[in-house]
């Protein structure tokens with residue numbers, strides 16, 4: 206099943222005004238059910254814009270966009286997805302448990318079921334002992350985990366994450382990456398993940414979507430086939446090969462192949478995403 210499908214999607218901010226910005230143009234992308242897809246590209250290339258379009262926080266200027274086979278607006282109303290951004294965005298006056306319960310509350314889920322689901326999600330992210338704490342009593346990494354638990358509480362079909370680990374130290378970041386993959390595998394959730402980190406994109410993803418500078422376009426989609434991830438994955442030849450491929454794609458330089466030894470001199474190779 207297709208979780209997300211974009212066809213010919215474009216976004217122009219402030220159209221027709223002096224401060225018009227063509228943020229995205231001709232974006233074609235499909236994310237299959239259960240897939241993990243990262244978006245990577247230079248600052249300002251439209252990664253967050255793409256995520257916000259899928260979340261129906263903003264609307265496309267052109268093209269079509271469906272989430273779970275429905276228009277993005279309907280998917281939002283049906284709460285088909287959860288969102289986690291770089292800032293955890295927790296409510297300081299609510300306990301950890303009540304922060305995670307919030308989307309269920311908004312959905313009208315009964316009190317007991319709300320509590321059960323929130324506790325289940327907090328268990329998944331390893332925070333079962335912190336349900337009664339307030340956000341200020343937690344570390345940054347723990348707050349991020351609460352935000353992930355909250356995003357997953359409605360059992361979303363799709364998880365949208367915008368640099369959720371950007372502000373974390375490397376060790377916490379690696380631990381949360383593993384937790385995220387475990388949770389996604391357990392819940393069958395599809396994920397679109399924005400990051401500036403090439404190793405993070407390669408480690409997490411089934412596919413890495415590479416975007417060009419403004420106006421943002423998809424210039425490459427790199428398939429990553431590393432099997433189940435573990436500590437050994439981070440040291441593996443396949444992992445480093447994936448990193449090299451993404452780095453080359455970001456530079457606009459395709460990987461050389463035996464049939465085209467001079468391929469690296471072609472600086473403008475463009476591959477259309479499917």
Ligand SMILES: Nc1ncnc2c1ncn2[C@@H]1O[C@H](COP(=O)(O)OP(=O)(O)OP(=O)(O)O)[C@@H](O)[C@H]1O
Pocket residue numbers: 218219226227228246247248249250251252253254255419
């Ligand atoms: N609400 C808005 N109004 C006008 N322009 C906007 C708006 N939101 C984004 N833009 C512009 O759209 C372009 C893409 O922005 P976006 O935030 O999607 O980039 P990004 O790839 O996520 O960047 P970064 O990696 O720095 O977070 C930028 O030029 C930005 O200035």
